Amino acid sequence: MHYQAPIKDQLFVMRHLAGLDALAALPGFEDAGSETAQAVLEECARYAQDVAAPLNRDGDRQPARLVDGRVTTTPGWSAAFRQYVDGGWQGLPHPPAVGGQGLPKLLHAACIEMVNSANLSFALCPLLTDGAIEALLTAGSPQQQATCIPPLIDGRWTGTMNLTEPQAGSDLAAVRTRAEPQADGSYRLFGTKIFITYGDHDLADNILHLVLARIAGAPEGVKGLSLFLCPKWRFGPDGARGERNDVQCVSLEHKLGIQASPTAVLQYGDQGGAWAERIGEPGRGLEYMFIMMNAARYAVGVQGIALAERAYQQAVRYARDRVQGRPVDGSVRHGVPIIRHPDVQRLLLTMRAQTESHRAMAFVAAAAHDQAVAHPEAAVRAGAQARYELLVPILKGSATEMSQWVASQAVQVHGGMGFIEETGVAQHYRDAKILSIYEGTTAIQANDLIGRKMVRDGGAAALSLADDVRLTEQALAGRTDSADAQAVLRPLRTAREAWQQAVAHVLAQAAGAPAAVHAGSVPCLLLGGLLVGGWQMARALLVAEDRLAAGEDPIFMRAKIATARCHADQVLSQAPALLTAIVDGPAAIAAMPEDAY
Amino acid sequence: MHYQAPIKDQLFVMRHLAGLDALAALPGFEDAGSETAQAVLEECARYAQDVAAPLNRDGDRQPARLVDGRVTTTPGWSAAFRQYVDGGWQGLPHPPAVGGQGLPKLLHAACIEMVNSANLSFALCPLLTDGAIEALLTAGSPQQQATCIPPLIDGRWTGTMNLTEPQAGSDLAAVRTRAEPQADGSYRLFGTKIFITYGDHDLADNILHLVLARIAGAPEGVKGLSLFLCPKWRFGPDGARGERNDVQCVSLEHKLGIQASPTAVLQYGDQGGAWAERIGEPGRGLEYMFIMMNAARYAVGVQGIALAERAYQQAVRYARDRVQGRPVDGSVRHGVPIIRHPDVQRLLLTMRAQTESHRAMAFVAAAAHDQAVAHPEAAVRAGAQARYELLVPILKGSATEMSQWVASQAVQVHGGMGFIEETGVAQHYRDAKILSIYEGTTAIQANDLIGRKMVRDGGAAALSLADDVRLTEQALAGRTDSADAQAVLRPLRTAREAWQQAVAHVLAQAAGAPAAVHAGSVPCLLLGGLLVGGWQMARALLVAEDRLAAGEDPIFMRAKIATARCHADQVLSQAPALLTAIVDGPAAIAAMPEDAY
Structure with missing residues (x-):
């Protein structure tokens, strides 16, 4: 179950396909040249390989549990999370002004690939926190940014995304959670949100829920939705933890995969309303959530690559070790490692081709994003932004679908041993299935591609x-x-x-x-x-x-x-x-x- | 989780594609006309729908367990097995001379599809028993046939197939289990067999293991393998149960799917040797086992169809019930069942096309088998046999690979709910993965297709x-x-x-x-x-x-x-x-x- 970060391929793609040197010539990214990239990747690889990867199977076997209203994560999770935030990984792509390092998305993509390969269930927590930071950077007030982003970056807090309700999955127009305005400008939230990834846990002091809700009297449909921040524990202007807010984790789902990632049902307002602040303007909640969601969709595409890479590596290792059958060309009269059999080679090389091609797609998309942010010429920025937006649904849909195929073939390479849970490869097959569903199913990505990215322009x-x-x-x-x-x-x-x-x-x-x-x-x-x-x-x-x-x-x-x-x-x-x-x-x-x- | 047997499509295929009427004109199949077929299918559907199907999820949640050396199956399993054998289903395709009903394989195919759709883990037990009966019919002595087949048909015994050892999976030449000849013509077996489906259980009085082993002094490789019958309990010439034989279930595997089917590690000969009789001639074990295996490979192909049908039905039901999103053509201004959305229709119709096309393939193959057995003209028999043998690896490989795709898309149609184990559809995704592995991986089927069925003729x-x-x-x-x-x-x-x-x-x-x-x-x-x-x-x-x-x-x-x-x-x-x-x-x-x- 060892994992080896594919630094060589990552650097090859960054340098030769994604234009790392051109990026490092842009204002703000001067420090992100080839040497920095290599140093960052090597450091991240050590974390992923030595800290996060060994916990992956533990998470599958000892999932997060809800006991007496408290969620306990897998043993070792807290320490690994502390090392993650202390290593500065959460702040990598975020602006120095709020405590981040301001490195390009291209570098971040390589790092999140590694952490997700190492431990998909674990990596979901920082993934959601990144999304919350993005949303606050886009739509939060200066006060909200100043109060909330530093603790999200240093790991005192984590972030979540609260969209789904039992009747509102792909169709967010059906969201019913309501927000009642208070005299002091705050709101009280009432409703039930489901499928909330890391909706409760014991990794941080506080959890900042970003919640889509409808202000009393707002119109039906998506135009009536606003975005709110609603913490697990109320906090003062300095971010210090105050009293417990009225949001409760009432259950965790029993899932096919990503067992260690607590998927919560959150109940808001059973004790008189959950204290919340509005983010940005009323009625623009879905627009802000889409910022968060687009970042998350990109990241889920990378999860597909990450999972495929890990499954591929495990299949290769088994194929080198497992001796079974003579070569078809009759060259030797004894059993050989199955990696010598042409059909195993076909599977492994196709798995590799799928993984590497999607890695290149993801990194090229990330570089387009960085160009769109940092290039001095507006026309280049616009073109790069259009390319990035075109690629996000393609990456999310295609990389996650391919990850399921790769994971299935990784089991196949193991033969009967693959079907035995102790072997560990079946976990990837189970974990992979969520990737084409959450943050918008493949069909939802296709709608986005056709409607917003193809017809509109x-x-x-x-x-x-x-x-x-x-x-x-x-x-x-x-x-x-x-x-x-x-x-x-x-x-x-x-x-x-x-x-x-x-x-x-x-x-x-x-x-x-x-x-x-x-x-x-x-x-x-x-x-x-x-x-x-x-x-x-x-x-x-x-x-x-x-x-x-x-x-x-x-x-x-x-x-x-x-x-x-x-x-x-x-x-x-x-x-x-x-x-x-x-x-x-x-x-x-x-x-x-x-x-x- | 209701299951509705697809009798209408089965009869359509049997009548219009597989030539049911022509079959019923053959000697020995005079009773297998359209009316008989319909009556048998309806009776089998009642069993599958009402008895076997409701136990499918129970089996997933309460798998077979090994406690103090005894295997206990899921509650309800024993009663369902009793109804199965008492209903005559185990004997359906076997000769009347040994207690069977002698009906065509075409009819049997439709029945095993239903039982496997209803409950794949359960249906594996009769599937293996069918294989044991086939092997005994081919290679057993008259005494072995007379003693062993009737109890296998009436459910006092069940059968297993013992091929795999830790070092001998796809490559049976590596089998090490040894058989020591005894003065009375019997043998003593020593060795370890793994992945033995229903290798131990509490459904029947006795279990007849068919075991591939090497007689002391036999040559290396597959030519040194012979086939043995080795019961859990020794028996006399009348089949009455005698003393406990020296074969022990030492563990059950913890698997990705088909949880309720006990997959045993069997230890032979720890107490001095397991009593066994040789079946057929020495050195021809693999040839006999292939008879059993070909029947089993056909049946596993049908399992793929069966699982796809069940998953498809579950997806259709969810798609009719789940209201989410407006129609893309703007025809109504409210949410509609997701079965109205074109992408859901695309998934469902493609799942259906995959399932129905493979059902037709399986039934046409079964009819070819029946022609090969019963047609009066030798040339027709030979042509039909060649067609059947060509289709078996294609069916086994293609239907099982497609079943994984269909099961995955059935989860996909459910969206986030599909990933929650309580929904039940994820079980099909887990169960499906074994089908392209056991009874020979898809690569092994492809070897068979290329080598024996394409190049040889x-x-x-x-x-x-x-x-x-x-x-x-x-x-x-x-x-x-x-x-x-x-x-x-x-x-x-x-x-x-x-x-x-x-x-x-x-x-x-x-x-x-x-x-x-x-x-x-x-x-x-x-x-x-x-x-x-x-x-x-x-x-x-x-x-x-x-x-x-x-x-x-x-x-x-x-x-x-x-x-x-x-x-x-x-x-x-x-x-x-x-x-x-x-x-x-x-x-x-x-x-x-x-x-x-």
Whole structure:
């Protein structure tokens, strides 16, 4: 169950695909050059490998428990959390003005990948806290920022996101939790929130709940929702802990996976109302929550990569150790490690191709975010922002779906041992299933992609992506002496053309045939995922060929080339089938009589 | 968690695709006509729905336990088992001469689908007993058959299959359990067997273990293996229970799924040797075990269908009940059941298409088996046998892989509720994962397909399948006025051509490049699965169009047509990508440096 942080691949992607050096040339990121990145990654790797990773199975076997109204986390969790915040990891991407380190999202992405690989259930707590900090930075008052963000960064507090209610899951318009204004400008909250990750725990002094609620008299629907901060313990202007607030953890869910992450039902206002402050303006709650949610969606996409990496590593280790069967070529007359069997190699290399392609996608998206924040030219910032926003739902949907496939194949490589819980790999299969659900299901990501990121701008961002892919195609076409480049070029071009056709189809049908568009929206998202991933792997191949020719790290570079080509053969090749599902698929779905299901 | 047996679809497939009437015209199956089939299915449905299904979740929450050397099954299990055997279900496919009913495998397939849908963990016990009966019928002495089969059929005994040892999983050549010949012709067994399904339990008076072991002095490898029967309790010639034999259940595995099915580690010979009789000739153990295993592999394929059907039904029910979100076409201004949302429809219809196509594949395979057993003409028998043997690994591999996809999507339809164990759908996701592993992993099925079923006969059986698909293509082409038929024709033809190319590739490369062939063997199996499934759905579409024109059951027939077309759009369309994986994929896999994984 050992975990080894993939620093070499992370640095390769950061330097050669995500433009780390260009980022370090931007104002504010001067300290984030290649050397800093390497030092930060190595330090984070030590934490992830030595502290967080060994606790992962403990968390599965000794989940958080609710006893007498108090939630106790897995033994070792508190100490690991203390090391995390004391190491400065919570503040990594946040502004120095509030106690953070102001490092690029690109660096943060690499770090959260490691911590999530090490221990997904544990890493959820800082993930949610990051979201709360983002929301406060966007919409909080100066007083709220000054009071709340420093303790969130130094780990005295943690943050949560309170959206879901029993009748309001994907459809937040149905939120009923109500906020009653008080004479002093504060509010009292009443209602029930469910599925609240780290909604209660014993890791910190206080918990800051960010709660979506409806002010008495506000309109129906999402326009009537406002955002509130509501702490577990009331606090004074200096943040010092005061009396217990009227919010209670009434139960924890018994889940398929991420057992150690306490998923709480929170009851607000049973004792007269939970004290709360409004964040930002009334009626803009969903807009603010989306800021938090977009950061969280990006992070959940990285969780998919992280989980896939861990499952892949475990499968590789087993495949090296397990001796079973002779080689199919008859080269030796005794059993060999199963990593010598071609089908095991096919599984491992495809798992690796899926993981690395999504890592590249995530890091390139993070770099776009950093450019959008820090680039001096407005046009560059706008273009980078559009690219980032396009990539977030693709990453979240595609990386989480692929993580389930990778986790399942990791079990498969283990054969019967994989099905035995003691082996540990089954945990990844169970944990992975939440990733395509929380922070918006894959279908919700696809709605976001189609509606907000494709139709709203007339396809500009989506087609600009295709233009960039064509540049890579041209570079591949120029490698006339490289069979690998040519082998990747064909499916990449096919996938890019399929994407252009899909975008044209969506734009043409969106107004007149919305049901048909939505019947193909997830295939469209997955097509985007394999195109972006395949594009990045093609870029990686070009770099790796150059470095190999220069004699640099031949094993790594040859592996990168083989992995890129595997991605083309096993993943990119699926593009035409997805286009069929997008364009032709809706007819049968519309023809199915609803009663006949 | 209600389960409704899909009798209507089962009968449709049996009558219109699997040739039930033709079967009933064969000697020995005169009683197995349409009316008998319907009556048997309805009776089995009552058992599955009312007795076995309600215990499924109990089994997950109260698994079998080993306490003080005794295994206790889930409460209710014993009574359900008694009803099963008293209802005659264990004897359904077995010869009347040994107490069975001699009904066709086609009917049995429909029945075991139901019982496995109802309760997969429970159904494993009769599944293994069926295998033991098959092995005894093939290789047992008349005395062994007369003594052992009747109690296996009437439920006084159950059967198990003992192959796996810690060092011998997929590679049975590594089996070490040894058999020492005794003066009276019996043997003493010594060794450890693992992963023994229902290796111990409290459902029956006795358990008959069929054990693969090596007679002292026998050669290394699989040729040195013989098959033995070794009961938990010794018995006399009349089958009456005698003294306790020297085989002990030393532990039960803690598993990801099928919790209620006791998976035992069995220790043979700690007290001087476990009494055993040899079955058949020495050195032919693996051959006999394969008879048992092929029957079991077919049955595990049906388990995949069964689990997919159950998961699909649960997802449909939730989607009808759960109100969330407005329709995308803006037709109403309030929330609707999520089954109205196109993406949920896409998931449900694709799940249905996967389930129905594999059901048709399984039933057509069963009918081929019945023809191979009962047809008066030797040439027909031989052709049918070759078809059956070709389809078994395809069914086992493809249906079990698809069941994992369907179970995962069933959780997905439930959103966050799906991740909560109380909802019950997560159990299917956990249970499904064993199906692609036990009775030979998907890779092992692919080896069987490529080696024994494709290369050995020079591609005859595989290409004969393609010829039959062409006949269906011609029929589709004749439906010039049917847009549905034309929409299915194109991808079916493409998939059939891909299959022919794959077969040609395998035949050309098998001798010279075995590693390359094996790097594409699972994609080849999956291509076979989608071709056979798509072919059957196309045949179903032709029938449904005729019946619809005749005014028969329009909702069912329209659903069948929509499902067939959905299969073409969402599943058959993947054929070219699989061909790429088969033909182009191996190069990258071979290029990957082993140390770089």
